[in-house]
Amino acid sequence: MADKDNVVSVGDLLAPYAERVEVDLRRWLVEPGTPETLSEAMSYCVLGGGKRLRPALVWMSAESVAGGPACAEQAAARAAVAVELVHCYSLVHDDLPSMDDDVLRRGRPTAHVKFGEAMAVLAGDALLTRAFGILGEAPTRLEGAASLAAQLVAELARAAGAVGMVAGQVADMDLCDVPPGSRGLRYIHVRKTAALIRAAARMGALCGGASGPRLQAVSDWAESLGLAFQLVDDLLDATGSAEQLGKTPGKDAQAGKQTAVAELGIGRAREATERLSRQAVEALSPLGESAGPLRELTDLLVRRLR
Amino acid sequence: MADKDNVVSVGDLLAPYAERVEVDLRRWLVEPGTPETLSEAMSYCVLGGGKRLRPALVWMSAESVAGGPACAEQAAARAAVAVELVHCYSLVHDDLPSMDDDVLRRGRPTAHVKFGEAMAVLAGDALLTRAFGILGEAPTRLEGAASLAAQLVAELARAAGAVGMVAGQVADMDLCDVPPGSRGLRYIHVRKTAALIRAAARMGALCGGASGPRLQAVSDWAESLGLAFQLVDDLLDATGSAEQLGKTPGKDAQAGKQTAVAELGIGRAREATERLSRQAVEALSPLGESAGPLRELTDLLVRRLR
Numbered sequence: 001m002a003d004k005d006n007v008v009s010v011g012d013l014l015a016p017y018a019e020r021v022e023v024d025l026r027r028w029l030v031e032p033g034t035p036e037t038l039s040e041a042m043s044y045c046v047l048g049g050g051k052r053l054r055p056a057l058v059w060m061s062a063e064s065v066a067g068g069p070a071c072a073e074q075a076a077a078r079a080a081v082a083v084e085l086v087h088c089y090s091l092v093h094d095d096l097p098s099m100d101d102d103v104l105r106r107g108r109p110t111a112h113v114k115f116g117e118a119m120a121v122l123a124g125d126a127l128l129t130r131a132f133g134i135l136g137e138a139p140t141r142l143e144g145a146a147s148l149a150a151q152l153v154a155e156l157a158r159a160a161g162a163v164g165m166v167a168g169q170v171a172d173m174d175l176c177d178v179p180p181g182s183r184g185l186r187y188i189h190v191r192k193t194a195a196l197i198r199a200a201a202r203m204g205a206l207c208g209g210a211s212g213p214r215l216q217a218v219s220d221w222a223e224s225l226g227l228a229f230q231l232v233d234d235l236l237d238a239t240g241s242a243e244q245l246g247k248t249p250g251k252d253a254q255a256g257k258q259t260a261v262a263e264l265g266i267g268r269a270r271e272a273t274e275r276l277s278r279q280a281v282e283a284l285s286p287l288g289e290s291a292g293p294l295r296e297l298t299d300l301l302v303r304r305l306r
Numbered sequence: 307m308a309d310k311d312n313v314v315s316v317g318d319l320l321a322p323y324a325e326r327v328e329v330d331l332r333r334w335l336v337e338p339g340t341p342e343t344l345s346e347a348m349s350y351c352v353l354g355g356g357k358r359l360r361p362a363l364v365w366m367s368a369e370s371v372a373g374g375p376a377c378a379e380q381a382a383a384r385a386a387v388a389v390e391l392v393h394c395y396s397l398v399h400d401d402l403p404s405m406d407d408d409v410l411r412r413g414r415p416t417a418h419v420k421f422g423e424a425m426a427v428l429a430g431d432a433l434l435t436r437a438f439g440i441l442g443e444a445p446t447r448l449e450g451a452a453s454l455a456a457q458l459v460a461e462l463a464r465a466a467g468a469v470g471m472v473a474g475q476v477a478d479m480d481l482c483d484v485p486p487g488s489r490g491l492r493y494i495h496v497r498k499t500a501a502l503i504r505a506a507a508r509m510g511a512l513c514g515g516a517s518g519p520r521l522q523a524v525s526d527w528a529e530s531l532g533l534a535f536q537l538v539d540d541l542l543d544a545t546g547s548a549e550q551l552g553k554t555p556g557k558d559a560q561a562g563k564q565t566a567v568a569e570l571g572i573g574r575a576r577e578a579t580e581r582l583s584r585q586a587v588e589a590l591s592p593l594g595e596s597a598g599p600l601r602e603l604t605d606l607l608v609r610r611l612r
Binding site (some may be wrong): 030031032033034035036037038039042093096099116117118119121122124125126128129130132133135136137138140146147149150151152153154155156157158160161162163166167169170171173176177180235 | 341343344348399423424428430432435439440444456458459463464476477482483552
């Protein structure tokens with residue numbers, strides 16, 4: 001096993017994709033004619049850094065299934081931006097006073113603290129809408145490009161909507177019944193976190209031309225990865241500092257929210273993370289060698305805990 | 307000129323389309339697996355009646371340009387549902403305490419009064435997302451269907467987003483600079499009301515196979531119609547009762563919001579409405595006889611004031 005100091009970090013692995021999506025975000029985020037205050041708020045919510053995990057998942061999944069159609073790169077670039085906009089919108093709305101009432105995000109004031117609550121709601125609405133606009137505006141001259149664009153819209157909507165992220169937040173806010181104990185926690189994590197991570201990977205795989213068992217492999221990998229990712233986040237939240245996290249540590253636990261650490265304890269939460277990461281890697285077997293970077297990402301993600 | 311009592315009303319003209327969209331809304335609104343409380347809130351926001359003007363515009367525009375592709379009817383049905391969901395989401399978010407803080411809508415408590423603020427934000431998010439999902443999920447077996455679906459997504463996103471409805475609400479909330487006087491009012495109305503009405507008509511025309519001058523004709527008609535519609539709304543708000551309106555009359559004026567009546571006075575607002583409706587009808591000339599129902603709708607809409 002390589003020395004811990006010599007292995008690349010998650011950030012290193014994601015960096016080239018993060019650079020690419022940063023350029024594309026700046027190109028596509030703001031439509032000409034957007035009121036300046038609104039575009040300022042949207043940019044603040046999106047361009048404030050972050051690892052850009054979800055866009056990287058689009059690109060890495062597309063590359064791992066290989067052999068995509070000619071439209072793949074253009075479509076993947078749009079899909080990467082779209083998933084990031086949906087992620088950012090969800091943070092803005094989740095942070096609202098009527099929701100989690102958070103004041104700090106990525107080390108900066110949350111959108112409603114900075115711009116007021118009305119603008120935060122509206123900027124979130126605009127980001128969600130723009131995500132779909134970017135997919136719908138894809139050039140459709142190439143054979144298959146239009147059909148791919150429609151599929152990407154459907155994938156993203158399913159993950160973001162009433163059976164995905166919105167359902168997860170409804171459950172997390174205790175606004176619907178969920179099963180008791182760790183099953184309830186899984187219900188929330190599958191929808192609130194894993195759904196968009198899974199959609200990012202699936203959208204990438206679709207751009208790469210995957211279908212059938214290869215699409216399913218990417219899908220299963222990403223769902224386990226997403227669940228592991230949430231556990232890592234909960235574990236770091238329970239043990240990390242505000243500086244490391246860019247948000248108030250222990251906030252979720254203090255708010256009486258269900259967290260993996262509160263439900264399982266640190267030891268069992270770590271075990272569950274390891275188990276999910278093994279399941280994630282196993283799911284990749286139909287893809288063979290080309291899935292190497294996806295395995296590496298899975299491993300590095302869990303290694304943050306060690 | 308026909309006797310006033312013998313002419314059909316706007317409601318009569320829209321009724322067959324309203325019936326059709328009611329069925330399609332019930333079919334597509336709720337994805338299986340949606341938490342029950344969320345699906346209840348979404349249904350409350352959508353199935354509470356309303357004239358279904360925007361879905362009717364999709365259908366009527368599609369019929370007026372005629373000669374569409376084989377996928378037209380399926381696509382128009384989805385487009386009709388999607389524009390109505392976007393309309394309903396915008397009402398829910400506009401009514402929020404941090405926005406217009408309205409407690410009554412279509413004669414019933416607004417969503418946040420009925421379900422709480424968090425659920426209202428989330429139900430709105432889910433409705434907006436579902437609108438795009440319904441377009442993206444359209445069957446794409448038929449030639450041209452995928453390309454049409456992508457176009458519809460792009461049209462709807464443009465109208466709903468940062469250069470359309472969100473911009474209109476930002477301006478209406480006084481969160482950005484707008485030109486002074488009636489130009490500022492027009493800036494708001496073009497975005498907040500006319501953009502979605504125009505998109506509904508354009509989406510219908512696209513489903514009907516229109517492009518070039520015929521698409522432009524429908525587009526220009528609908529923008530003028532949308533502006534006239536907003537003026538009629540303001541005039542009825544200034545002169546009508548809560549019973550007629552289903553919302554608190556005079557609310558906008560009391561809130562210090564720019565309204566056409568406050569800005570222009572009743573007489574000049576009526577004149578502007580007549581002028582816009584003439585412009586709307588003139589825009590239809592490239593379509594010839596087949597645009598009869600669009601002319602009739604324009605006429606009936608303004609006649610509500612007489």
